[in-house]
Amino acid sequence: MKLKTLPTPMPCTSGEPNATTTENYGGATTISTIQPEVIQTHILTRLDGPTLASVGTTSSExxxxxxxxxxxxxxxxxxxxxxxTPHVRHVISTFPNGSRSFFSDSYATFSPSRNNFTSGINLDRMPELISAVDIFHRENLIISKVVETETKTDSFRFSPFRVDLIHKKDAVKIPVSNDTCHDFSEEMTLSWIIIDRVGRRAVNVSSKKAVTVQRNKISGEMEARFVTVVDGGEVGTASAVAVFSVVVTWGEVLGGEISVREVSLQIEDMEGMNLYGRDSLVIMKRALEGKRGNGKDKREESYRKFVKKEGKLRKEGRLDNLGVGLAVLSFVCFLVCVFCANW
Known part of the structure; x- marks a missing residue:
């Protein structure tokens, strides 16, 4: 909910309310005449985060x-x-400005660049990852869950990174109408917040809306992909460019229900290969330390560019392989011709 538009008071060069702002203009009362307790109890409590932040920039009061x-x-x-939840609430309370810092980290878009990356990342200072995930359909909450992932064992660091929010055996059934099935992915929004307890930072690694939706050719299930691209520039490692990829899988409508069978997070390199846990921690650390902005979420545009670039590189790779194959074939034919001539 946003504040209603109030009459414009007389100009004040100091930025602070003066005596004239307490007067009535056109029969309307300015906000400075309202008691602070009323503003805080009956107005500010009705605002969402972005509006609350905007209100805080209007005056010192x-x-x-x-x-x-x-x-x-x-x-x-x-x-x-x-x-x-108790554990997440406690972690948020340790942030520099508590919930306000957490909201700023998690709501704003981030755009890590090479200059923002630290050269010596101590992965031991990230002993666990906390994933706070919320999925909405038509603004109704359908899935809300917290998953904690340990990061210190070799089984995590040297295995492909993957965090499963929902397994097929724990499928979530969502009541829907027949007209909902077709637009299910269009009406679904997803938030996946990664929380670093030690570093006291958070980052939302999911696009709000699905970037791609397609049917799995093997299982026949629908898959929606929510992504964020991390582009580190030319830093000399394969993990410099990566994609946070959240995949939501669901089946057909049965008995007026859609069964959400799988929700998982993976991190992929530019070749579409899943990164191992250790490399994924580096990418997450970069994302957590990345530059924040308040502009429009451009993650879909970034992903489109990434896919276009990835496709170009793969095409070039296939052409290179074809060229090598033709060269080898020509050499073999030459040897056969020489052998036949000598025979």
Whole structure:
């Protein structure tokens, strides 16, 4: 909910309310005449996070009123219900500015670049990953879950990285109408927040809407992919360019229900191969330390560019392989001709 438009007060060069702002203009009362307790209790509690942040930039009084922790607690819990669990709430409370810092990290888009990457990343300072995941359909919460993944064992660091939120055996059934099935992926939004408990940072690694939707040729199930591209530039490693890929899988409508059978997070390199746990931690650390921005989410555009670039490189790779194959074939034919001539 956003604040209603109020009449414009007389200009004030200092940026602070003056005596004239307490007067009535055109029969309407300016906001500075309202008691602070009323503003905080009956107005600010009704605002979502982005609006609350905007209100805090209008004056020093509103900035102070909108900085109270309970307002940002409510903003986090209403935006991401999965964060309203005892363990996650405790971790959020350790952030520099509590829920306000967490909201800023998780809501804003990030754009890591080579200059933002630290050269010596201590992976031991990330002993676990906390995944707070929320999936909505038509703004109704259908899945909300927290998964903790340990990162210190060799089985994690030297195995392909994958975090499973839902396994096929734990499928979630969602009541839907017949007209919903066709638009199910279009009406679904997903948030996957990675929380670094030690570093006290968080990052949302999922695009809000699905970037691609397709049917699995083997199982016949539908798959929606939510992605974020991390482009580190030319830093000399294969993991410099990677894709956070969240895949949601569901089956056909049966008995008025859609069965969501799988939700998982993987990190892929430019060749489409899954990164191992150790390399994935490096990518996550870069994302957590990446530059934040308040602009429009351009993750879909980034992914399109990534796919286009990836396809071009794969095409070039196939052409290179074809060229090598033809060269080898020509050499073999030459040897056969020489052998036949000598025979």
């Amino acid at each position: 509103l900035r102070a009123l909108s900085s109270h922790n309970h307002l940002w607690d409510n903003a986090c819990y209403s935006t991401w219900p999965s964060t309203n």
